[in-house]
Amino acid sequence: MTEQVVTAPAAASIWSRTSPIAVVFFFITVLRTAINAGWYRIVGIWGAIQAGKASFILPALAVLAMLGIALAILSWWRFRYRLSNNKILIRKGVLQRDQVTIEFSKVQNVRLLEPVYARPFGLALLEIDTAGSARQEVTLGGIDLGLARRLRDRIVGHQDHIDPTMDPEPDVNQSDQATQLLLNRSVKEICIYGLTHNGLFWVAAVIGGIFSQVDEEAWMGPQRLFAWFNVDAWPVWQILGFALLAVCLLPLLSALGAIWRHYDYRLYRRHDVYRRQSGLLSKHDETIKRHKIQAAIWHQNFIAKWFGRVNLKLRQAKAGSADADVPGSRKPSFLVPVLRPQEAASLTSDMLPGLDIEMPSFSRVQRVQYIKKNLLYSWSWVIAMIHLALAFAIGLWTLWLAPLSLLFIAGCLYISWRKLGYAISGDHGLTRTGFVGSKVTIFPLFKVQRIDLRQSPSQRRLGLAHLTFHLASHSITIPYIHLVDAQRIRDLTLYTIESSQQRWF
Amino acid sequence: MSFSNLLIATDQIPSASELEFTPMAGNYRKEVLTQQLIIWGIFLLLSVVPWIAVSKPESLKAWLALLPLGPLLLGTMATAFSYRAAQVRGFLLREHDIAYRTGLIFRKVIFLAFNRIQHIEISQGPLQRKFGLASLKCFTAGGISVDMKIDGLSKNDAQSLRQLILAKIGGALGPGNLTHSQIDAYSDRPIRSDSQSA
Numbered sequence: 117m118t119e120q121v122v123t124a125p126a127a128a129s130i131w132s133r134t135s136p137i138a139v140v141f142f143f144i145t146v147l148r149t150a151i152n153a154g155w156y157r158i159v160g161i162w163g164a165i166q167a168g169k170a171s172f173i174l175p176a177l178a179v180l181a182m183l184g185i186a187l188a189i190l191s192w193w194r195f196r197y198r199l200s201n202n203k204i205l206i207r208k209g210v211l212q213r214d215q216v217t218i219e220f221s222k223v224q225n226v227r228l229l230e231p232v233y234a235r236p237f238g239l240a241l242l243e244i245d246t247a248g249s250a251r252q253e254v255t256l257g258g259i260d261l262g263l264a265r266r267l268r269d270r271i272v273g274h275q276d277h278i279d280p281t282m283d284p285e286p287d288v289n290q291s292d293q294a295t296q297l298l299l300n301r302s303v304k305e306i307c308i309y310g311l312t313h314n315g316l317f318w319v320a321a322v323i324g325g326i327f328s329q330v331d332e333e334a335w336m337g338p339q340r341l342f343a344w345f346n347v348d349a350w351p352v353w354q355i356l357g358f359a360l361l362a363v364c365l366l367p368l369l370s371a372l373g374a375i376w377r378h379y380d381y382r383l384y385r386r387h388d389v390y391r392r393q394s395g396l397l398s399k400h401d402e403t404i405k406r407h408k409i410q411a412a413i414w415h416q417n418f419i420a421k422w423f424g425r426v427n428l429k430l431r432q433a434k435a436g437s438a439d440a441d442v443p444g445s446r447k448p449s450f451l452v453p454v455l456r457p458q459e460a461a462s463l464t465s466d467m468l469p470g471l472d473i474e475m476p477s478f479s480r481v482q483r484v485q486y487i488k489k490n491l492l493y494s495w496s497w498v499i500a501m502i503h504l505a506l507a508f509a510i511g512l513w514t515l516w517l518a519p520l521s522l523l524f525i526a527g528c529l530y531i532s533w534r535k536l537g538y539a540i541s542g543d544h545g546l547t548r549t550g551f552v553g554s555k556v557t558i559f560p561l562f563k564v565q566r567i568d569l570r571q572s573p574s575q576r577r578l579g580l581a582h583l584t585f586h587l588a589s590h591s592i593t594i595p596y597i598h599l600v601d602a603q604r605i606r607d608l609t610l611y612t613i614e615s616s617q618q619r620w621f
Numbered sequence: 622m623s624f625s626n627l628l629i630a631t632d633q634i635p636s637a638s639e640l641e642f643t644p645m646a647g648n649y650r651k652e653v654l655t656q657q658l659i660i661w662g663i664f665l666l667l668s669v670v671p672w673i674a675v676s677k678p679e680s681l682k683a684w685l686a687l688l689p690l691g692p693l694l695l696g697t698m699a700t701a702f703s704y705r706a707a708q709v710r711g712f713l714l715r716e717h718d719i720a721y722r723t724g725l726i727f728r729k730v731i732f733l734a735f736n737r738i739q740h741i742e743i744s745q746g747p748l749q750r751k752f753g754l755a756s757l758k759c760f761t762a763g764g765i766s767v768d769m770k771i772d773g774l775s776k777n778d779a780q781s782l783r784q785l786i787l788a789k790i791g792g793a794l795g796p797g798n799l800t801h802s803q804i805d806a807y808s809d810r811p812i813r814s815d816s817q818s819a
Contacts, residue, residue, distance in 0.1 A: 433762055565737045565761035566768050571728045588762040603638045606732065611634045613734040614717035620737075621762050 131196040131207065138195070138258025140233050141241060143188035150184065197256060199267070204244070206254050216254055220271045222246040224408065224432060228268050230261065230399035240264040244271070272389050272403050294386050298463065301381040301453060305425075309453040310374030311367055312420040312427060374453075383452055390430075390467065392450065404450045407619040408432050410563050410589035412464045413449075417553035426460040428452040430467065431589035433621060468560055471544050478537025478548050481596040482580055486536070487529045489596070495525045538594045540605060543612050545585065547592050557592055559585070561609045562616035569602055585609070588621060635715075637732065642711030642722050648752040649773030653707040654700065656748055661696030668692050712771055719759070719786070721771050733769050735789040737761050743779050755779035759786070 190210045198205045203219040229241040240261045245253035256264070301309075379396040388406040393399065415427040430450040452463060465471040499521045506514040528551070535550040540561075548556045566586040575581055575596075583602040584593045594602070672685040706725040713720040718734045742758040749755060755776045759769040774782065 565733075567732045569730045569732075570724075573726055576728065586761070586768070603636065604634075607634045607636050607638075610637065610718055610732055610734060613737060 131198050133196055134192065134256065134258040135237065135239050135260075136192070136258075137234055137237050137239055139185075139188050139192045141231070141255075141257035142191040142195075143184060146184045146187050146191070150180075192258075195257075204254075204256075204267075206256075208254075218244055218246060218254060223271050226268050226271050226403055228264055228401035230395070230401075232397040234258060235397070235399070238262075242267060268401075268403065272405060295384050296386070298383040298385050298390075298466075299452075299455075299459065300383070301378065303375065303379065305454040306374050306378045306381065307371045308420075308423050308425060309378060309427065310371035312417055312423070312425070312454070313370055313374060378453060381453065385466075390450070392452070402450060404430055404432065406467060406469075408621065409467055410587045411557055411559040411592075412468060413558070414460055414464075414556040415553075416550075416555070420454075421553050423454075424456070425454040426457060428455055428460050428463065431587070433588035434590065464558060468544060468558060470542060470560070471558065472541050474541075476539040476541040476546065478539050478546070479601070480533070480537055481594065482578075482598065483530075483533055485575075485578065485580055486533050486596045487526055490529050491522070491526055495529075496522075499525065536595075538597070538605075540608065545592075545605075545609070547594060559587055559592070560620075561612040562618060563587055563620045564609050564613060567606050567609055569606060571599070575599075637713075637715070637720065640713055640715075642713045642720070644711045645707065645773035646754060646775040646778065648754055648775065649710075650704055650707045652748055652752040652754055652773070653703045655752075657696070657700040657703050659748075661692055661700065664692035664696065665689055707773065710773060712774075714782070714785075717789075719769070719782075721769055731769050733759055733761065735786060738786060738790055741783055741786055743783055745776070757782055 187210065191208070194210055194213070195208045196206070202221065203217055206214075206216040206218070208214055208216070223244055223246055225243070225245045227243040229243065230239075231241060234240060238261050239258045242256040242259060242264045243253070244256070256267075259267075376396050376398075377400070378394045381392065381394040384391045384393070389403055390406065391401065391403045393401050409430050410433060411431045413429045413431065415429060416425070420427060428451070430452075432450070452460075455463065461473045461475070465473045499518060503515055503518045503521065506517075532549070532551050535548060535554055537548045539546040543561050544558055545561050545564075546556060546558050548554055564585045565588055568582075568584040568586070570582045570584070571580070579599045580596050581599045581602045582593055582595050583597050583605060584591055597605075668689045668691060671688060672682065675682055675685055702725065706723075709722070709725050709728075711722050713722070717736070718732055720730055720732045722728070722730045739760045739762055741760070743755050744758060745755045753776050754772075755774055757769075757771045757774055757779045758767045759771075761768045771779075771782075
């Protein structure tokens with residue numbers, strides 16, 4: 117494709133600034149960075165206020181705020197962009213000045229946001245990022261909504277060129293014939309999503325004790341919270357009251373949060389591009405191209421199971437950096453919330469062409485080894501630690517409870533073994549994990565990037581193996597699978613990859 | 622076993638399990654040996670230092686004389702282990718993919734299809750240069766980490782392997798498949814400009 121700077125208006129080929137409203141966006145960015153860097157220091161401030169040393173804190177905060185505003189204004193002033201037909205150039209940076217070039221063909225993700233502060237001015241935020249070994253990410257804060265939409269459409273390939281002079285128009289995708297509305301979610305359903313979402317896990321973390329299926333982030337939450345508020349110093353009734361409040365309040369808060377974020381959720385499809393739109397005051401608008409979907413994951417935790425609903429998440433190629441490991445910078449995956457199982461099935465087979473809607477029956481892994489080895493290598497340490505701690509804290513007699521704990525964990529592992537399963541359906545692979553709820557991952561075999569087979573000495577003896585699929589988005593391991601099956605699946609996967617002519621990235 | 626959903630008759634799919642892996646270059650074992658000797662030699666030297674530095678009391682000095690036994694023992698074990706592990710390593714080249722086998726105790730076999738390789742690199746450390754060896758690194762999409770790093774190839778093998786893979790990638794770029802520019806789009810080091818006629 118020849119490079120061609122948009123010709124119509126002279127304005128397009130020169131460097132332009134975003135709207136001054138974008139200062140707000142930059143200020144929020146500064147604030148977020150500051151909070152991410154030093155949020156735990158709030159504890160210190162809290163302590164100082166309680167100790168009556170607040171006199172210097174307010175002026176200090178005021179100075180910091182002024183500095184933040186100054187930095188935001190400078191960032192806005194330095195941020196300039198220039199559009200051409202197939203790429204965007206950006207100059208930015210206050211101290212370190214960067215020039216970034218993003219070619220539209222390399223873009224992985226486009227998100228269009230209309231934050232509450234920008235909507236009265238008809239402005240929007242466009243987040244663009246590219247994947248691959250050269251990773252870049254820019255946010256065009258405070259550009260005209262119409263321009264943002266056209267830019268987005270250009271990037272996802274709906275339009276051949278951008279014409280910045282075009283008048284702001286209603287969103288083309290809504291009036292277009294080719295665009296079809298796949299589904300929308302009612303407020304009630306969004307509330308259910310809120311309940312099935314993280315919020316309640318905090319409560320589970322407080323109540324449920326050690327063996328609940330919560331990830332580390334959710335765990336750290338309440339612990340830090342307690343550390344902040346110095347709970348030890350509180351009377352018992354206050355702690356109980358707080359716990360009760362948390363139990364009642366958190367579901368409400370997570371439902372409200374879900375409404376804020378997902379109100380008026382709509383999912384559109386236009387040719388091979390899916391687009392979701394939602395938001396109460398701030399509008400979010402996200403697109404994903406069908407061939408960029410690496411895997412579809414059905415999340416159904418115990419609450420979702422109770423409601424009989426599934427949350428569908430689509431995974432895209434992971435961007436180059438290790439950002440998936442840093443909780444703060446994790447980008448939400450493309451979400452389709454609270455689906456009925458049939459909806460989830462038909463939507464998934466629409467998104468992953470060639471997938472059979474009928475759920476296959478899952479094969480199980482070797483039970484004894486799965487339970488034994490997990491107990492031995494992962495859980496025995498935990499149990500030993502807990503019981504040693506208990507023996508020190510309460511008394512030696514608690515060691516008699518250790519076999520009971522062992523039995524309990526073995527029981528839990530048995531339940532998780534019953535959930536663990538894999539299947540090959542046509543040219544798609546499926547895996548299922550879970551404890552009370554379940555997580556089903558569906559991926560086209562031809563999108564597998566690399567496939568590993570690992571064997572420990574005992575697995576070699578018993579004819580078992582761990583099989584790992586490395587997708588561009590994440591890796592999936594089937595543990596303690598029979599070697600014969602593992603080899604057959606591997607051979608089939610390699611065959612599918614090598615004989616496939618489809619686009620995978 | 623229990624899964625039976627295959628659409629294609631299994632005997633038509635080429636099986637990768639009964640194939641012979643090519644062992645690494647003969648010099649690779651020497652390189653591993655030298656590397657281990659250097660590392661443990663340094664530890665050995667360091668472990669003698671306390672014995673030289675301390676002169677009194679005599680009893681302590683006598684104990685310190687035993688200190689080099691640690692690196693000696695550990696070093697012997699580690700060296701023997703690495704040497705055996707180097708013998709186990711091997712690679713396998715097929716028409717459409719490449720495999721690499723590692724691990725003495727925990728065996729691991731990685732398979733990589735040529736039409737998923739984003740770019741490849743050859744690297745050579747000082748010791749490798751000494752022994753005329755090189756490592757071949759293959760990268761796929763979705764990560765900055767190396768997907769397959771084949772150590773212990775002779776320099777010539779590494780280069781011809783690279784040429785071969787580049788040619789295979791080039792061959793995969795037929796109609797209906799990824800174009801050169803699409804592959805370039807995700808790579809710092811575009812494969813196209815990298816490849817020579819093979």
